[in-house]
Amino acid sequence: MSQTVDRALSILPLLAEGPANLEQVAQRLGVHKSTALRLLRTLHEHGIVYRQQDQRYRLGARLFALAQEAVENLDIREIAHPHLTRLNEKCGHTVHLAVHEENEVLYIDKVESRYPVRMYSRIGKPVAITVAAVAKLLLADLPEPERRALAERLDYPLYTPRSTPNAAAFLKELATVREQGWATDLGGHEESINCVGAPIRGTDGRTVAACSISAPNVVVTAEELLALLPLVRRTADAISREYSGKAPDRP
Amino acid sequence: MSQTVDRALSILPLLAEGPANLEQVAQRLGVHKSTALRLLRTLHEHGIVYRQQDQRYRLGARLFALAQEAVENLDIREIAHPHLTRLNEKCGHTVHLAVHEENEVLYIDKVESRYPVRMYSRIGKPVAITVAAVAKLLLADLPEPERRALAERLDYPLYTPRSTPNAAAFLKELATVREQGWATDLGGHEESINCVGAPIRGTDGRTVAACSISAPNVVVTAEELLALLPLVRRTADAISREYSGKAPDRP
DNA sequence: ATGGCTGTTGCACACGATGCAACACACTCA
């Protein structure tokens, strides 16, 4: 829409390929040298491009600081919330959002079930890290040594007979989760409650959060809950897309 | 130099702070709404900014991708990274790599401390140039007139009582650093944080980068940190050897 | 309906971006 800005921005992907001098830039933009010079100067003043000793231009490391700051200020919760609400509207069950922080996995958002029978949980509360679906999703993505170290360090309380019994079983489960891209908790925490969850990923593909739906089996059976898996995964993917700044999928 | 581009680029740091709507952007730029709209539209077309559901703008995926490429194109970083990781494995503290760019010294890589207490820093972020160990190392190597000119031009904020107070003190410190071939920052930036660093040199012997380890004195005392100096220097030398060894003369 | 609040569009005007040509500077040849 704005020619000048349009041209200036076109320089960036060009420089991303590698350093270039003034004339090369001018040529690839299809403008006069002097025009390219002015554009580059402006980019330079803002620290977006950097001029190396041989006078050629390349992208500045400062650009990275900008992106980094933006990522830090990104609030997953804010972005995810409308998606979670929609998920809840579709299936009616309790929806959770969780993140991994300091050797704990915490619920950071929740949309209550619309059924009268609800599961107990609280935003900010650490989840049962060895059994919860969201915990498995978040930990499955850790680098192998850290994952192993953490697994060794944990306690494995037997909330129910179906709880994860020990580190070996936990690591095996994490491998499965990592492989399949989704996770469940079928009565591992509370005998009567099942969960199914999916990962939310950032630009770099790493899991930054996880969401899940939970329901007591007096309301839906485990099979019926598993049938909702595609819905959960689609929601998680939509949040991932929006979080990483890609165009949202419009039907 | 180019007003339009200048305005457009001024939007980026603004959005890095967090999402903003059209009017907020227009106001902070000091331009009419319609002007801001056109600028944002152009940025949007290039994927630099992204528009979320609530119509507010934030930085977009393309910017993250560009930033990524910007740092990846720094070949020192690629060579140094495994060495930095190894250094971190040996000592456990936060390891930094920094370069001098446009009157600033920027962190371009970082390996986090394995201790729970970490220092805050960010890749791409300019360092406190008058006190940081890596900054002293990089500036100590400048030709004398440039060094003097730069020293005169800088501000000397008193982060702590131990911060470098003025140009004269700074130049004296640089001379010492140049002489001894290593540098420290003992509580000059944050009262409780100490650093020790060493220079990485290219084929011609000039300092092209610097690495350092940083630790809060609740974890190790300054003396204990200084005992790690030989380790840091060996790392820096190893990187130097590898960097200058296979240095292909870039056209 | 009514008002406030936001983003959007069309338009006339003038300002600022543009290309040109001339210049400056560093190299490389004979």
Place this chain on the structure above:
DNA sequence: TGAGTGTGTTGCATCGTGTGCAACAGCCAT
């Protein structure tokens, strides 16, 4: 040494394009 190339840089007139304005369009409250 000097002409000859390849750069980046500057001043300037000209015209294109970015600009602010005002009016409009949605949306959501009351």
